[in-house]
Amino acid sequence: MMTAQPAQGLPFREFDFGELWSSHRRLIFFALFLCAVTLILANRALLAPEEGDHAMWDYTAQAILRGQAPYKDVVNIQAPLTGYMSALAIVAGKAAGLNDLIAIRCLFITLAGTLLLATLAVTESYSGSRIAALLSFFAPLACPRFYSWVSIGTEPKLVMILFGMLSVLLVAKNQPFWAGFLAMLSCLSWQPGLLFAGTAMVAFWPDRRAIAKTAIAAAIPLLVTILYFYSVGALRDLWRWCFLFDLTVYAPHAYRSLTEQARHIANVANHFVGAPGLILLGLGAIGYVTAIAAVLRRRSRAWTLAKPSGRAPAAAILLPPAIYVAYWRFDFNSGPYLIPIFPFAAAFAGSLIASAIRLIGSQRRGGHRKKIIGIELWQVAGLIVGAGFAVVATATSLGTKYQGSTLNDEYAALQTLTTRLSPEDTIYAQGEINILTLLNRPNISKYIWFDRGKDDFAAAEVPGGFEEILDAIKSQKPKFVELGRSGLVRHQRDLQEWLDQDYSPFPMLGFEVYIRLAGEADSEKIENPKVNERSKAPDAN
Numbered sequence: 001m002m003t004a005q006p007a008q009g010l011p012f013r014e015f016d017f018g019e020l021w022s023s024h025r026r027l028i029f030f031a032l033f034l035c036a037v038t039l040i041l042a043n044r045a046l047l048a049p050e051e052g053d054h055a056m057w058d059y060t061a062q063a064i065l066r067g068q069a070p071y072k073d074v075v076n077i078q079a080p081l082t083g084y085m086s087a088l089a090i091v092a093g094k095a096a097g098l099n100d101l102i103a104i105r106c107l108f109i110t111l112a113g114t115l116l117l118a119t120l121a122v123t124e125s126y127s128g129s130r131i132a133a134l135l136s137f138f139a140p141l142a143c144p145r146f147y148s149w150v151s152i153g154t155e156p157k158l159v160m161i162l163f164g165m166l167s168v169l170l171v172a173k174n175q176p177f178w179a180g181f182l183a184m185l186s187c188l189s190w191q192p193g194l195l196f197a198g199t200a201m202v203a204f205w206p207d208r209r210a211i212a213k214t215a216i217a218a219a220i221p222l223l224v225t226i227l228y229f230y231s232v233g234a235l236r237d238l239w240r241w242c243f244l245f246d247l248t249v250y251a252p253h254a255y256r257s258l259t260e261q262a263r264h265i266a267n268v269a270n271h272f273v274g275a276p277g278l279i280l281l282g283l284g285a286i287g288y289v290t291a292i293a294a295v296l297r298r299r300s301r302a303w304t305l306a307k308p309s310g311r312a313p314a315a316a317i318l319l320p321p322a323i324y325v326a327y328w329r330f331d332f333n334s335g336p337y338l339i340p341i342f343p344f345a346a347a348f349a350g351s352l353i354a355s356a357i358r359l360i361g362s363q364r365r366g367g368h369r370k371k372i373i374g375i376e377l378w379q380v381a382g383l384i385v386g387a388g389f390a391v392v393a394t395a396t397s398l399g400t401k402y403q404g405s406t407l408n409d410e411y412a413a414l415q416t417l418t419t420r421l422s423p424e425d426t427i428y429a430q431g432e433i434n435i436l437t438l439l440n441r442p443n444i445s446k447y448i449w450f451d452r453g454k455d456d457f458a459a460a461e462v463p464g465g466f467e468e469i470l471d472a473i474k475s476q477k478p479k480f481v482e483l484g485r486s487g488l489v490r491h492q493r494d495l496q497e498w499l500d501q502d503y504s505p506f507p508m509l510g511f512e513v514y515i516r517l518a519g520e521a522d523s524e525k526i527e528n529p530k531v532n533e534r535s536k537a538p539d540a541n
Contacts (some may be wrong), residue, residue, distance in 0.1 A: 021130050029117055029120075032117065033113045033114070036112070036113040036116045036137075040141075040397070041109065042398060043147040043151070043401055045147045045152060045402045046151045047402060047407055048407065049404075049406065049407055049410050049434070050152075050410060051434050052432070052485075053336075054153030055436075055437050056448055056449065057156065058086060058101060058104055058153050058437045059074070059433055059436050060074050060083040060086075061089070061154060062100060062437060064083060064084060064087040065087050069232040071234050071240070072233060072234035073446050074443075075237075075446050075454065076448075077242060077245055077250065077454075079187065079189055079191050080238070081185060082154055082156040082159045082190070086107065086154045090103050093106070101153065101407065101437065104153055112150035112158065114162060115158065115162045117137070118162060118166050119137060119343040119346055119347060120133045120134070122165055122168050122169050122347055123135075125173070126172060126317045126347070129350075131350075131357065131358075131385075132347075132351040134389070135349070135350035135386055136343075136346040136350035136351075139345075139350060139389060140280070141393035142393050143273055143274075143277040143342070144274065144276065144396055146342065149335070149339055156189050157190055157336050157337070157340055158339055160187075160190035160192065160193040162186075163182045163189060164193055166182045167179045167180075167182040167183040167199075167200060171204070171313065171316040172316065174210075176204055176207075176210040176213040176214045176217070177217040179200045180197060180200055180201075180214035181218065183196035183199075183200050184217070184218040184222050185221055187222075188222070191246070192327055195320055196320060197218045198319075198323075199315065199316055200316065202315050202319060203313040203316040204313075245454070245457050249454075249456075250331075251331065253452045253453050254330070255330065258329070265332050268334060268337075269281065269338060272335030273338060276396070280342070280345050280346065283348075284341075284345025286349075287350075287351050288318070288321065290348075290355075291314070291317075291348060317347065321341060321344040321345075321348075324341060325341065357385060409510070410434065410438055413508055414435070414439065416507075417435070417506065420515070421479060425479035425480070426477075426478045426479060427443065427478055427479065428443060428445060428473055428476075428482075429443055429448065429482040429483075430449060430481075430483055430484070430486070430489075431449050431450075431451070431485035432482060432483070432484025433449075433482065434482075435482045444476045445469075445472070445473050450489045451488035451489055452488050455469075455490050455491045466491050470494055470495070474502075477516065480514065480515055481499060481503055481514045482511060482513050483495065483496075499514050502516060503515060503516055
């Protein structure tokens with residue numbers, strides 16, 4: 001980069017933002033990463049209770065460390081990599097003296113900061129604008145829901161889009177091998193991540209050697225995964241639950257008409273992200289259409305977006321959001337499904353705003369561009385807007401600071417249960433399994449949620465159907481049962497009848513828990529007064 005010459009009439013060198021960025025790139029990235037992590041921690045969502053799908057994946061991580069295999073010993077329907085990453089976080093956290101769940105949350109906060117940096121790097125590579133890159137970094141932090149999505153436990157969609165964005169970045173850097181490798185890691189985190197492998201191959205077309213490198217690299221982690229699950233006897237279970245169930249049961253169960261699905265997506269987006277998120281998604285959509293128009297207008301053979309290098313193929317950044325939004329037509333349940341679209345929305349929104357600033361601020365006056373203390377006016381405006389985004393992000397983090405019940409409150413509430421739970425006692429949890437993760441206890445069944453047809457799909461594998469599965473659970477006489485999110489369970493009535501017959505509600509704030517009634521089935525415990533005292537159900541009155 002050429003060194004800027006002193007401006008006439010000014011006693012100092014002109015400020016060169018590009019030179020500052022290039023010469024201190026690593027320092028700037030590190031400072032931005034620390035800024036993001038600090039804002040996420042300041043929001044205090046890290047302290048939120050353990051619940052929902054996050055608890056299920058946290059449980060899977062704990063099960064892995066107990067020697068259990070996903071799908072064979074713990075049924076889940078998403079790709080396995082994220083669970084193993086959380087398991088590694090637990091191991092590292094124990095070495096540092098951290099609680100299992102806090103260790104997992106620290107990992108995902110770190111991954112969130114890394115995702116924001118990846119978004120920044122992708123935006124810079126494909127737009128050629130550092131101002132756009134800065135805006136794309138801070139934009140997600142202006143959305144309150146982003147903080148909880150990345151702070152409260154294992155989230156496969158966050159890992160999927162992180163590896164996906166890194167793959168997109170490596171396409172821009174003409175690294176087909178690592179682009180393919182990371183694309184497959186994205187798929188192994190959550191199945192829709194496969195779109196990044198296909199995107200990379202399209203982006204490198206017609207370079208057959210690059211496409212071959214991409215395919216070979218993508219095959220490596222896939223082959224390792226297949227061999228691993230084969231070695232632990234879980235390959236068939238992985239196929240059944242990750243692919244066969246999704247295609248034959250889950251997708252048909254979730255199907256809605258186009259109008260109903262569009263209304264559902266709009267309602268979820270409005271509920272979860274509110275005005276800031278909707279503005280970001282709207283600006284991102286406008287920026288996306290503008291980018292497509294620019295590509296079509298140039299009709300470039302290379303189909304590139306980034307003017308400085310001319311090497312960043314537009315397909316790599318234009319195809320993924322289009323394919324992912326098309327995927328919503330068949331599968332879009334709740335707010336976290338928006339996580340993978342946020343980085344792209346931020347990138348296109350940042351590019352749109354930066355382009356508008358440059359267009360307005362770079363107008364020439366008398367043949368010269370207007371400058372302020374040696375800096376071009378559009379750059380000054382861009383930096384001011386970037387600083388404004390940072391201020392909004394800070395205000396969002398502090399202004400929406402989490403104030404509800406905490407993880408510590410859950411541990412305190414569990415004291416009433418743990419005083420009546422011996423090491424030999426067992427627990428069965430279905431739907432809501434936070435008790436298992438908080439206590440780091442195994443479930444007596446591999447089925448942790450019978451939602452969306454999982455109960456009938458599992459029943460088809462055994463001669464006695466669902467009754468046989470339920471009888472196997474009953475035969476183990478679990479001391480406590482936690483039941484939650486049963487609205488999507490087809491055999492909900494069977495589960496409830498069992499509880500009504502053999503269990504009584506156990507009063508515990510924030511948990512739907514039942515304790516086994518003492519009776520003939522527990523006569524062996526009645527002989528021991530101390531054990532009997534623990535087993536006795538609380539007074540229903």
